[in-house]
Amino acid sequence: MKALIPLACLLAGFAPLSSQGVIDAAPPEAWRPLLPENTLYMDVGESTVVFELAPALAPNTVRNIRTLVREGFFDGLSINRVQDNYVVQWGDPDAEDPAKMRKQGVPATLAPEFGIPAAGTAFTPIPGPDGFGEPGFVNGFAATRKDGAVWATHCYGALGVGRAEDADSGNGSELYVVIGHAPRHLDRNVTIAGRVISGTETLSSLKRGTGTLGFYETAAERVPITRIRLGSDVPVDQRLPIEIMRTDSASFRDYVDARAHRTRDGWFLHEAGFIDICNVRVPQRARARP
Amino acid sequence: MKALIPLACLLAGFAPLSSQGVIDAAPPEAWRPLLPENTLYMDVGESTVVFELAPALAPNTVRNIRTLVREGFFDGLSINRVQDNYVVQWGDPDAEDPAKMRKQGVPATLAPEFGIPAAGTAFTPIPGPDGFGEPGFVNGFAATRKDGAVWATHCYGALGVGRAEDADSGNGSELYVVIGHAPRHLDRNVTIAGRVISGTETLSSLKRGTGTLGFYETAAERVPITRIRLGSDVPVDQRLPIEIMRTDSASFRDYVDARAHRTRDGWFLHEAGFIDICNVRVPQRARARP
Known part of the structure; x- marks a missing residue:
């Protein structure tokens, strides 16, 4: 053809x-x-990873993440999981221990944002076929449309929200980035809150964890996160000029x-x-x- | 449905x-x-990456690679390129300089093996749709069938043969592995000779190169390859028991x-x-x- x-x-x-x-x-x-209010700057070692948040696709999750970032929740926490051809994940390594977990300024649960109604969503299709639905974009974010819904798609660099068994257990305090072939089986199973704009290689080149699911087996292996800032809180002359x-x-x-x-x-x-x-x-x- | x-x-x-x-x-x-004769063991630092070769899809290229491996061509060479979400590539960093390049026991050119006739190829389809053709497998290798041809598909871990501008310029002396979302635009443009069976993380976690196309900018950054052996030349008790x-x-x-x-x-x-x-x-x- x-x-x-x-x-x-x-x-x-x-x-x-x-x-x-x-x-x-x-x-x-x-x-x-x-937009500065939709940008995160994550400092890891000497590098900074920059993310764009997706309030159009996950408004409540983005609001939670902004709150957690502004209260300094992530500062001094660590990357705890690096699974090859899958994800890099960070958060509070003590999150499962009520006695040791860091205080979170957001509720422990949040209604999942696994997709939004297609009606009223500015979705720009690209040519298919695509086995998961109709492929396209929503204001810069890869997305899929099907059955009256639009959801963000797990492409390389997607910023996802870790959760436990319950659908509402992902409140934005545990985050991951895709570092492999798009794991689209995760679509509609977790909320995607953004994507990497710059610095993916800082995450994708980290040593893989040798524990189950790529978790680091010892605390010493964890990679410290110095801080995460919202773009609005970064001095204008230090913002990524793109x-x-x-x-x-x-x-x-x-x-x-x-x-x-x-x-x-x-x-x-x-x-x-x-x-x-x-x-x-x-x-x-x-x-x-x- | x-x-x-x-x-x-x-x-x-x-x-x-x-x-x-x-x-x-x-x-x-x-x-x-x-099969030992279809297996490569590449020693990089303390790690070994194991590949399975695909003679069914690229018989002449696999023959060349076996020859190069057995003559020790790759031993002491290096990984020279690591491009995020794309490829890790190795070979002779002096390959473009006739005065310095390492001698190769195979001709400089080889007719490309970008696909084989579908007729007579044992291709097992899997359910589509797939935008590139009919998806399936040929004896363990992801492949695509279309227009009477079958070709190996650039999935994560695919072992490809670097080439210059000319289609016949990939003789197996320059190799790469996919470390990102499948770059299927490379399909039918280069020969795929195999895939990683074990140890991809040794390659995918390497520091990214900062030069054009992810090439390392200095010789000091290159990652030494101790040796590559054909499985048949590896002692039986040291072969990967899978x-x-x-x-x-x-x-x-x-x-x-x-x-x-x-x-x-x-x-x-x-x-x-x-x-x-x-x-x-x-x-x-x-x-x-x-």
């Missing part, structure tokens, strides 16, 4: 652009800022198309004509500091 | 098994040995079904009813040493 060339290109007489060409040609209105391509823009649509047709990029000899949603990395670009 | 319960289960009055239940119940004929589930067995079919229906495993509250081919990890089990 031949790829369809976008009508605008045919009319203008242009060959389809490569993915970098699309990014370079994207107009100012195709970009959006990274902007993100709007996933509801024509530029993004063209970018996805270009990534499905990689021979436009050189080196490639064959193009699949298709891209898996979890291989669509939403473009970012530097912007001048304000 | 409701999942279909395998007929054998209905007849026997059994509920469908969990994935572990399928593994535990698999009869002896559902397992195959790991066997692998046959992907053309009924047990494997039931395993894939169980992994698509995770509520059978507990903890899960929702099951997708589908599994992405690159999340199907072919079961292995310990066997007594001979």
Whole structure:
């Protein structure tokens, strides 16, 4: 099956652009800022991992995480689990021991946000097929739509909320990041609260834990988290100076198309004509500091 | 759509098994040995990464790799590239410099093995849809079938053959392993020669390179490879004592079904009813040493 060339290109007489060409040609209105109130800065060793939160997909969970971050809940805690091709997880290693657990300024339970109604959700589909539902994006976040619901998708770098057996046991105090092939069997089973914007490699290159599920077997192996800050609390000149391509823009649509047709990029000899949603990395670009 | 319960289960009055239940119940004929002549042992620091080669999918490339390994080509070379969510790559860092490159006992070029004819290939499909073609397995290796061809699929842990611009420039002397979300845009663009059987975490947890494409910027950062041996050259009592589930067995079919229906495993509250081919990890089990 031949790829369809976008009508605008045919009319203008242009060959389809490569993915970098699309990014370079994207107009100012195709970009959006990274809002400080939706950004987390996690300091681990000498590195900082930056996350974007997803209030559109998990409003109550994001509110809890903001509260926990602002009260310093995560500061001095640790990464306790690194499971290869799966997740890096952090929180209070004593969370299961009422006598030793750190106080949390949010209730212990929270109604799960495993999906939101599709009606009223600004969902931008991308071409399928996809075995889990209709693939697309909600304001920068990979998502799936099916059966009247939209849920955030467990792609590489997704920020998820650990829970125990009960659906409401994930209150935002235990978090993880996907560091492997998208574990989409977790979709609709846990709340996704955001995604990594910068610094995934700090997490994905950590030593794997040798205990069950990749937990570190000794306290000495745990990786200290110096602190997590909300972007609004980070001095303006220390914030990550980037902007993100709007996933509801024509530029993004063209970018996805270009990534499905990689021979436009050189080196490639064959193009699949298709891209898996979890291989669509939403473009970012530097912007001048304000 | 409701999942279909395998007929054998209905007849026997059994509920469908969990994935572990399928593994535990698999009869002896559902397992195959790991053949020494198709196994590589790569020593990196204190760790050993074990690979299974795929002569059924890339016979000439596997022959080249066996030759290079047996002549000690890789011994003392290094891992030179670690790109997050993509690949770990090793070989001769001086390969581009005719004056310094290490001698290779195989020709510099090799006709690409980007796919094989579907006719005559023992391909076991698994349920789709899949945007790249028909998903399935060829004797333990994730593969895709389309347009009369079958090709090995770039799942996590796939062992690929680096090449330059020309299709025939990958002769097996430069190898990589996938350490991120399946980069299936590479399918049919490079030859896949095998997959990791044990020890992926040794590679996936390496420090990421900060140069272009994740190459290490200094020679000091490169990670030495002590040696690579063919399984046939490893003393019998030092070989990895495992066997692998046959992907053309009924047990494997039931395993894939169980992994698509995770509520059978507990903890899960929702099951997708589908599994992405690159999340199907072919079961292995310990066997007594001979």
